[in-house]
Structure formats: C-alpha cells, structure tokens
Amino acid sequence: GAVVSQHPSWVICKSGTSVKIECRSLDFQATTMFWYRQFPKQSLMLMATSNEGSKATYEQGVEKDKFLINHASLTLSTLTVTSAHPEDSSFYICSANNRDTQYFGPGTRLTVL
C-alpha cells in the first residue's frame, strides 16, 4: 500500500516551453502532497505544499508563477514548469501524506535544452 506514481519519469524540452508533471496517490487519498527538487548528491529542497481544493503554499524563494501547482482531486497533483530554462533542469520528486508518513514518487528527470 501507499504507492505514489509520477509521470513522466523523464522529459526533455526546449527552452521556453512548459512541462507538466503528474503525481498520483494510487491506493490512498491525499489531501496534502509535496513537491521537491533535488540536485545531484544533495538533499531534497521543498518547493511547495499542495493542498486539495485550495492554493498551494510555496516555500520562500520559489516562484509561484513559474512553478504552477494544481491539486484538483484527492489523488492527483500536478506541477507545471512554465517557460522552462536550462537552470530548471533537475530531478523533481513529489510525495503524498498517508496518515503520519510521506510516501514519495519515483521522481521526474527534467532536462531543458
């Protein structure tokens, strides 16, 4: 139980385009999901907390107009990287709360050319 999926697992896009990443809780409902960014060999950096039916809460320094988050249902949150640039290339990981524990998706590798 407590499985979280992400799609796509990797994506390559051109600079200036937008990319949408989906995060789904497969066997439980999650009112709260989280989006993280991770650089190689580093810890996770929390970008935002996604709340079902309400606006996401962004961490300091994260541009909300650039990283659009939508949590329209209890099993799906999406992160859209708008007008992506090479510096947005990273590994993006989502997680979902199930009772007291966060369960993580497998991650999405974004490469912006």
Place this chain on the structure above:
Amino acid sequence: AQSVAQPEDQVNVAEGNPLTVKCTYSVSGNPYLFWYVQYPNRGLQFLLKYITGDNLVKGSYGFEAEFNKSQTSFHLKKPSALVSDSALYFCAVRDTNQGGKLIFGQGTELSVKP
C-alpha cells in the same frame, strides 16, 4: 529552529558487517522521526518511523533504528550489511510548527563492499 543532522557524508562497510548511519535532531515537542533510502535516479523509499512507543523501531529490509531522547538521536542500524544496501539514506523529522512538512538531513551515502 528545528533541524536534522547526518554527520557523515559517507559510510563504508564490508558486506556482512553491521552498519550504522547516524542522525541527530533538534525539535520542539515530541519528534516524529523517519528514515528513507534513495537509489540512483529514484524517489525516496520509506524505511521506518518513530512516533511513540518502543524506542527500538524495526523497518523494511532488516533495518532498525533506536530513538534516544537524551542524546536526541535516531541512528539507523542493520546487523549484517548487503551490497544491495548501498544507497543514499535520509533522516527526516516532521516540522511540528508546519503540519506535515519534513525537515531532511543532508543525506549519507552508504557503500557496502563485497
């Protein structure tokens, strides 16, 4: 401020030997503590957690961790390491001031050699 520290960037052990990955924390109130493992290019897998109860917590893949309140530690242990245990390990504590958020340590890379 609440924080988690993993004092070792890397831990090297021989296969079959016991392993310990260290974690100390600083929180206000009772801590909710977690260990996760990350294999290359993958998300984090939940190993175990301490919320309340027995100080020795058993988790997945033969791992266990001991909550020590006086030393504010939550070290991850395994009696006999496997080569397949080689991965990046993260300790985390739930932020009691901002419901649900996790505060992560910087991670410890475990290398188990045959």
